[in-house]
Amino acid sequence: MADPDESPVGPSMTPPRSEATALDPFFIPRGCAVVGASRDPAKPGHQVLRNLRAVGHLGPVYPVNPRERALEGWACYPDLVSIPGPLDLVVLCLPATTIPSVLEDVRCRRRDRQDVRAIITTAGGYAETGTPEGRTRQAELEAFCRQQQVLHLGPNCIGVIDTHNRMDTTFLLGTAHQPGGISFLSQSGAFGAWILQSWSSRPRPTGFNRFVSLGNMVGVDLVQAMTYLGQDEHTRVIGMYLEGYPDPRKLLLTAARVAQTKPVVVLKVGVTPAGRQAACSHTGALAGEDALYDGAFRQYGLTRVKTVEELLDTLQAFDTLPSPSGNRVFLMTHAGGPGVYATDALAALPEIEPARVTGATRQALVDILPPFSAVCRPEGHLDMTASGTAMQHAMALELLLGDAGVDAVILLDLPTLFLSAEALADHLLEAYGRASSRQPPPKPFLPCLMAGKWVAEGRRRLEEAGIPTFETPDRAARAFANLLRHRTLRQAGRRALTLPFPAAGGEAGRRQTLTEPEVYRMIAAEAIPIAPWRATGNPAEASVAATELGLPVALKLVSPDLPHKSEAGAVILNLAQADDIPAAWERAVTAARAYRPGLRISGGLVQRMARGQEFIVGGLRDPQFGPVIMVGAGGLLAEYVRDAAWRLAPVDEDMAMAMIGELKAAPLLEGVRGGPPADRAALARLVAAVSRRLASIPDLVELDLNPVMVGPAGAGCQVVDALAVRLSPE
């Protein structure tokens, strides 16, 4: 029976066929002109031709240079207009200032020949400079491309590479055109170069399929490129270097659809300090662009990585490892200390569990391994000592892969006199082949042959045979954890794609702080439990209300001028007797008037005291992300520890449960100091309900429910204070 998680996504998620071919002119052009082609190796226009040769480009190439007859074996043309055949792609290797005249030639061809379907502009000097000239230049380029209906990539980019279709329009040094299943989108040409040069420097160059440098995104942008790669049959996993995108919701939605069929791995940079906007709520103070992106990546099923090493390892793991059937990892080594180091690294990753093998496997291991080997001490770990031979490695690997309790094997090895990396690689490959054919499907096997150049040939042999190798056990473990995590992420993304998707932009207007009763009335339309309350006009009414609501109660002054009531002394908690209310009212008024002279007081809110664990639920309407929802730990410390999880609104209850699970304070809900577990489900319901409310009220720009008291399981939770900012028309 098919895993429901594997079933195809609904029709709304399948982009039209045209999207799958939209960017073909860049990758499989009928004719490619290189303007600025040159004999001088210091010129980009030289290296582009070199790379087209190096990749073995099959289509016609037209170097454009009036002073040359031929370059790299291709006949030169004085200008674009004189090129005979059909011309799909023009690569501009020229400074920004000389480009307008070439665009005139493009215009002529578009008019006379109806070709030139795509342009790549490598030059900088556009909007990225932040200068008025640069911005004007970019606007002109954009207008040209729109008017001519021509595809455009750049400016300020290094173009595209396609190992399958043998295309390379970059001027990069050091690209190995090794085919593979990784495609990479980069908002920085230099970052792309870093990745490509890192790939080509490995013992065996890492294979990849397509590379797209997006530059300033005039024309082709991240969304279009992501959609295209999502449809590309040779792409198994997509990597992305992301600085930012003007409409993050659109990008996330696109990437989420793609991530349903191929993992999307994102390195997001530009982590700015939190506290993104002038906010009067705690929610606002906790928000930050990075926190919102982070929550959104989790929500839409994208794998976020933090370092370039993790990016490289994770892409390779997704491309080459078989899909794991579980998270039980066995660690085998002949190196004691590195084994302990690796055990620490594995223990730090919650996604991974140590594998437990059967007694039979354990005994078989003991039987074949050197006398002082430590087998399954600790569980999921095997140290065969430095005297373990290549054959013993192979036998142990085969036994472990054959045990049903093992989902994956990580191996650590250092070359020794007695054990060359090459011999080890050969034996391991045989053993892995035997185990995989006897008991398909193959299991993930992650060898870490450490020690730099001394293992280069051994690693090359393994990778040539399709087994990825890793630099260190921590890096292998993290890449594998990302593989495991993808399963959960994809499910989250699948759910997120079924939810409504409100528009982003906040409306304009005057910010107006609502009083607590106003907030309660605004949110009351949904299933949001609020501790029983009553708005009262005077102490006598409040006393009556207290008795009717049930004691003890809290008394809170209601004032449009007092968003932070507690600070002002306008909140009195734990009033156990109705008779105490008038004095409390008096005390609160005195304190609040001292805190803010001239304060308007419109009454007193009486609310039954609620008990439970304190949490905070809040939301914002972010200018970029639109409505967002947050749940966090309550209390003072939480503000300082910044323990909060974010998503774009709305979320469903499952997603809300996942958010709660991300909190450092999550264990509080499992019961504290021997107490019963708290009503996590009720908190999740509340979060989901609040998120729907946020998504449905466009002028609700800030909302704090703080605290929310979460009672024991089954007892629900209750909001006991609230703050909101609404936009009212100017």
Next chain:
Amino acid sequence: MADPDESPVGPSMTPPRSEATALDPFFIPRGCAVVGASRDPAKPGHQVLRNLRAVGHLGPVYPVNPRERALEGWACYPDLVSIPGPLDLVVLCLPATTIPSVLEDVRCRRRDRQDVRAIITTAGGYAETGTPEGRTRQAELEAFCRQQQVLHLGPNCIGVIDTHNRMDTTFLLGTAHQPGGISFLSQSGAFGAWILQSWSSRPRPTGFNRFVSLGNMVGVDLVQAMTYLGQDEHTRVIGMYLEGYPDPRKLLLTAARVAQTKPVVVLKVGVTPAGRQAACSHTGALAGEDALYDGAFRQYGLTRVKTVEELLDTLQAFDTLPSPSGNRVFLMTHAGGPGVYATDALAALPEIEPARVTGATRQALVDILPPFSAVCRPEGHLDMTASGTAMQHAMALELLLGDAGVDAVILLDLPTLFLSAEALADHLLEAYGRASSRQPPPKPFLPCLMAGKWVAEGRRRLEEAGIPTFETPDRAARAFANLLRHRTLRQAGRRALTLPFPAAGGEAGRRQTLTEPEVYRMIAAEAIPIAPWRATGNPAEASVAATELGLPVALKLVSPDLPHKSEAGAVILNLAQADDIPAAWERAVTAARAYRPGLRISGGLVQRMARGQEFIVGGLRDPQFGPVIMVGAGGLLAEYVRDAAWRLAPVDEDMAMAMIGELKAAPLLEGVRGGPPADRAALARLVAAVSRRLASIPDLVELDLNPVMVGPAGAGCQVVDALAVRLSPE
């Protein structure tokens, strides 16, 4: 005037001269025998001879093998006894079972010739196996060495290397004997091999001085080796791979003394989950071996690193970078995306600040760099775009190093067509040389030439000239942060060395939980402020006490059977009127009797309510570490976030301030929600006083002061609850 921090350490810290030569027989032996020497490349005894040749060992070498006449050009001997000349060192390359007979020969030589001063045993099969045979074998070896008064290294080790004295007794593949200032101590031979092979695989092999593999530490142990390397004139920085040490206090004290003159960088593995002992206190629940080691490393001035990459980078940085005069780092690059990535990495390190250059420097940079360069946008950052030439790099570097606002420069570069790593390296070296000679002392310069093999030669040139290079900007930044941190660490270590040093081991006895009044009386001898309290025998006495102490008060039952009073309902807070006391007493008794039937109640403790930020101060007498002190965030969440800082007791107030500064909750003390700052100094005084108390009462095994309420600055802090476990004689 001399920096007081640079002044020599007191006489008590200078080990005797004999310690400086104690291990010389391993490194500069008059005569070295290799027992088990072999012609077979698969035997360790072959590779030891190869390595002695490779390192260019100058002293006499005596291969011992009855079946060979000569090996690697050295004459063979049939046994140890027949070796003519003086023989300082015997390297045993034999299986454990054959060693006893060789030791008999050693015994003969000791008796007849009075030589053989040191033995290295490489074999495994001793206590590390965890078997009775292994333990017996190790005990016999230990007895032999003690009886014969012979130095011993191992068993289960790979020996020593010394590049200065040209010694290498290891059987490792892949050691480059490049001299340098790093020495390394390893509790794992394989981990040592990993380091050595990583060093030898770099574009230019990393230089080092001495390497010691300690194995099972029969004879030479970590303390002795650390002391020896501390005295070694060619060692500038010491690295250590640490699994554990039976007397951590002794190791820490030794390493702390060494770290006053040379940095000690520790990779500590074997991170076990917290909750080290059956404990009834929160302090006990928060303790864990790793947390104690971590606190102790900070206390004694050792640099802890977490990954093998950080270990390699930090050792290299300490060995080769000039000491920084400040933490203001300028980041220069020609690569936009990697620059943003690096900015994130720098911003994540609190040790580092962005450098601000003068307007003149900024203008000069703008003048010399390509037109679209981003200069000081953001501050401390320069992106000269991909068109920056090697000359422009050099000029920019010289300008930056010449600016008084710059303490160090990190450079990121990727090779391009226009800019080869070699040309860049040459230009940078010239510029660095000019800047350093014009304006000594030289400033740290950390180039990251990225992109693997494409930059190998460029990196080699820089390192040949003494400039360390790094793989990624994050790794460079972290190594530099460790350099900066060492200054603070060394000061901490200096203070720690002046404090008394109580013995570790806890005494035996029956654990006895003390009641709150008993704890207060026990700790009251020191300056530990406790919220005013009174032990009372009945409700009437309690009412009187409440009035005298000042209202509001808390009432707490006193019972030897009730360590966790709050859970039992035996604590009633916020009693505002003396008349309320009798009813509260009654309520508490009822609740506590329901919680634990048959409970003994010896009275009621009345205590004036105190306000402030909640913290916890606690301590333990740990079996390994002895008395330890902890300060942590108070409240429920803190227990779950595990926000605590540890030190060995006693600590002084400065150290206590540093502990408080490590807490995630530290910002709470700066004032919350617009309130005044809290009395951090008072909390530090309390921590120091408690630590002295812990150190002076050997039978006090657990202490929780929880919570401690910290009032506004100047108002002090007060303990409002306490729990302790004391050992009483059986």
